[in-house]
Amino acid sequence: MTVRTRFAPSPTGYLHIGGVRTALFNWLFARKHGGQFLLRVDDTDQQRNVAAALEPILEGFRWLGLDWDEGPEVGGPYGPYYQSQRGELYQAAIDELLARGAAYRDYARPEELQAEREAAQAAGGQFTYSRRWRAETPADAARFEAEGRQAVVRLKMPRDGELALGDLVRGEVRFAWASEQDHVIQRADGSCLYHLASVVDDEAMKITHVIRAEEHLSNTPRQAFIARSLGYELPQYAHLPYVAEPGSKTKLSTRKLDKYLKNKDFAALVERGDGIARRLGLATAADTFNPVIVDFYAQIGFLPDALLNYLLLLGWSLDAQREEFSRPQMIEHFSLERVNKAPASFDPQKLLAFQDRAMQQLPLKQKVARCVPFLQRAALVSQPPTCDTGPYLSKILAAAGDRVKMAGDVLDYAEFFLPDDDLPYDAAAFEKRIARPAGARELLAAYAEELAGVEPFEAPALEAHLKEFVERRGIKLADVVHAVRVAVTGKAVGFGLFDALAILGRQRCQRRIARALASLNAG
RNA sequence: GCCCCGUUCGUCUAGUGGCCCAGGACAGCGCCCUCUCACGGCGCAGACAGGGGUUCGACUCCCCUACGGGGUACCA
Numbered sequence: 001m002t003v004r005t006r007f008a009p010s011p012t013g014y015l016h017i018g019g020v021r022t023a024l025f026n027w028l029f030a031r032k033h034g035g036q037f038l039l040r041v042d043d044t045d046q047q048r049n050v051a052a053a054l055e056p057i058l059e060g061f062r063w064l065g066l067d068w069d070e071g072p073e074v075g076g077p078y079g080p081y082y083q084s085q086r087g088e089l090y091q092a093a094i095d096e097l098l099a100r101g102a103a104y105r106d107y108a109r110p111e112e113l114q115a116e117r118e119a120a121q122a123a124g125g126q127f128t129y130s131r132r133w134r135a136e137t138p139a140d141a142a143r144f145e146a147e148g149r150q151a152v153v154r155l156k157m158p159r160d161g162e163l164a165l166g167d168l169v170r171g172e173v174r175f176a177w178a179s180e181q182d183h184v185i186q187r188a189d190g191s192c193l194y195h196l197a198s199v200v201d202d203e204a205m206k207i208t209h210v211i212r213a214e215e216h217l218s219n220t221p222r223q224a225f226i227a228r229s230l231g232y233e234l235p236q237y238a239h240l241p242y243v244a245e246p247g248s249k250t251k252l253s254t255r256k257l258d259k260y261l262k263n264k265d266f267a268a269l270v271e272r273g274d275g276i277a278r279r280l281g282l283a284t285a286a287d288t289f290n291p292v293i294v295d296f297y298a299q300i301g302f303l304p305d306a307l308l309n310y311l312l313l314l315g316w317s318l319d320a321q322r323e324e325f326s327r328p329q330m331i332e333h334f335s336l337e338r339v340n341k342a343p344a345s346f347d348p349q350k351l352l353a354f355q356d357r358a359m360q361q362l363p364l365k366q367k368v369a370r371c372v373p374f375l376q377r378a379a380l381v382s383q384p385p386t387c388d389t390g391p392y393l394s395k396i397l398a399a400a401g402d403r404v405k406m407a408g409d410v411l412d413y414a415e416f417f418l419p420d421d422d423l424p425y426d427a428a429a430f431e432k433r434i435a436r437p438a439g440a441r442e443l444l445a446a447y448a449e450e451l452a453g454v455e456p457f458e459a460p461a462l463e464a465h466l467k468e469f470v471e472r473r474g475i476k477l478a479d480v481v482h483a484v485r486v487a488v489t490g491k492a493v494g495f496g497l498f499d500a501l502a503i504l505g506r507q508r509c510q511r512r513i514a515r516a517l518a519s520l521n522a523g
Numbered sequence: 524g525c526c527c528c529g530u531u532c533g534u535c536u537a538g539u540g541g542c543c544c545a546g547g548a549c550a551g552c553g554c555c556c557u558c559u560c561a562c563g564g565c566g567c568a569g570a571c572a573g574g575g576g577u578u579c580g581a582c583u584c585c586c587c588u589a590c591g592g593g594g595u596a597c598c599a
Contacts, residue, residue: 010599045599110597117595126525127595152597170528179526179595187597194599218527218594239528242592247534249591265534265550313535313548320537320547340536343592347534350549360562402562429559466558481558493560 003035004208007068008042008083008198011053015060015294017346018213018243018252021311025240026211027066028312028334038205039071041082044197050082060294064304065327070205078205083197086204090192093200093230094153094185102229103185105151107144108133128159129182153186155225163221168209168238168336175221183222195219199226202235211238211336214343238336241315244345252346254293257286266291269348276300276408280377291348301374301407306358310351314344324357356405368393371410380417392416392503399499415489416503420511425519429492433482434516440483441520443473447480448513457506459498466498487516 005026009019030037039061043050058072070076080086097103113129120127135141135151144151158177165173185196202210217239227234242251246263260266269291277284282299289296297307309325316339318325325333359367368390375381381389396416397404404410415423434440447469451457454465470477485497488509494500501509 008599042599121524124524154597173527175527181595184597189597191597193597198599213593214528215593215599219599221527241529244592249530251592310535315535317536323535323548342529344535347549350535353549356562400561403560405561476558478558485559491559495560497558 001208003030003033004038004206005030005035005211006038006040006202006205006207008040009054009057010042010045011050011057013053013056014254014288015057016252016254017292017294017311020060020064020066020294020307021243021314022211022213022240023061023066024064024308024311025238025316025334025336025339026209028330029209029211029336030069031331032334035208036069037066038076038207039068039081040201040205041072041084042194043082043084044192044194050084056295060298063298064294064308083201086197086201087192089200089204090186090197093196093226094192097155097185097226097229098153100229102156102225103153104131104156105135105141106131106133106154106182106184107135107141107147107149107151109149126179127181128178129154131182150188152184152188154182154184155222157182157222157225163224165220165224165234165237167217168211168236169241169339170217170239170341173217173220177221180221180225185226195223196226199223199230199232203227203230203232207235209236209238211240214239214241238339240339241341241343243314244343246346246348248345249343251343252292255287257290257292260290260292263348265348269352272352272406273300276374276406276411279411279414280374280408292346299408301370301409302355303358303362303370303406306355307351309358310354314346315340352405356402359405360402364394364398367397367404367407370407371397371404374408374410375417378411378414380411380414395499395503399495399503401495403495413494415491416500420508420515423490423512423515425486425490425516426492429486429490430516433486433492435520437479437483439479441517443475443480444483444487444513444517447484448510448517451501451506451510451513454506457502459496459502462498462501484513487513 007019007023007026009015009023027037029035039058041050041054054072061068068074070078071081075081094103098105108129112133116130117127133144133149134154135144141151157180160177162174162176165175167173183195184193186192201207220237220239224234244250245252245256245260246266261270273289273291273296274284277289277299280299283289289299291297294307297304305327308327308330309323312325312330312334313323316334318333318338362370371393372381372385372389375389375393376383376385381393393410396413397410400413403412434444447466450465450469454461466477466480470480481497482492485494485500486492488504489500504512
């Protein structure tokens, strides 16, 4: 038997991080067993615009590299993969259920049902529908309809015994049938409900393992009942714990960004993202640009594998030590048996740590490839790039080393791409290291002049020269390093000064120092 | 209310009766490295929700309580 798993996104316009974790586990399980992973669009509830609302979700999957074997765009033998297009199948299943006596037409009015429910609750017991308005015969139906009633189709749930299910994450779970309701599977207007559609589709698409969030655990009995009544073989179930808010056990939600912003780690991540987005001129509205939505990470230059690696560890672990997994390793080691039962809270700092490490390990060439688009979007590099963009950026990234923690961080080094005359100065740094120190002006002038004789104009020679320079003058290295850094890069912080000088080249360094001195005079 | 699921350092977790006066990672704190910022090195601190059992022995098994989550919809 081939393993087949699915993820059923609703076309909501964005890909939620918790959803990705569920999708990842489904994908991993299918890949590990050489099976198929499919995407099925859960648009039973949607109006138009499904395509537009689905696109960002598919884009998220593509960015993450979670490929689907069947579903939107790729098709497959069990299509259509949009639930809104599968109505006939659902209707056939409902007819079948009715014919087999596993469902019935019910003419109760909502308020009548509500009254029964409240009475049961007041009595302190479980609610069991009296089935008073159930139509047993066409004559019953005609009578009810004469009263102006409309029918829904309800499941005729068992009222004795229990259902024992083997859940791949939770072990055996038991439910008493008596505590189940006669759930509606088709509304009066003929539209059908999620549980019915889901069961019918899983069967039609030959899904073998239903791996989903734990909020569906309590829904499983009614789905199992539908499946059994229709003569289906039950799939294997695995209910994953939910992903919780940072520092809490409450389920993570897309619409509570304001609340999460009060969490300092979450706020710090958003801040990082905003910094990059601002320089790219991107919109940063909370409902589209925030760490609960996957697109956030794509936009600021995360490595998809880092996000996936972090998400993998949110609820799953291999052993006491191992945390780093390449994609093939994830596939190799993943198992549902090692999925945790308790919810895990989303920790922005740990996610960042995974990203840092993944970026450190990324070969320079690939780092360059990931950064170029960001420079282009910020209009710091031409589109397409010239042939020396690559080598030039390589030098910068090599010098920056671990400081570039996500591709968008390359924008921290804009000074290497700006014309000398456009270089902005950090006002505080300029004041502290150039304007205020007594001898800074003379020192910078002398240094700029001596730069003419440094050969070769490379980091080791520059360093040797500056050491000799400060020794000759009887001053400390720091006295001149900081002033030169601000003059040449405009900033108080950055990577090794000698690397910066070498990358910019002699002329630009001299010109920039001269400009700093000039603006000192002007100011 | 009723039914179901869960509960180990701040966070992610290891642990399936003795290997645990509980191990690792992230964050935190301290020191070191240092031209700034990062990186890195070394070290410190920090948890079995509570109460009852069972057992020679319980983080591990059972029960209760508390807390969190889900279901109980003509939501998904």
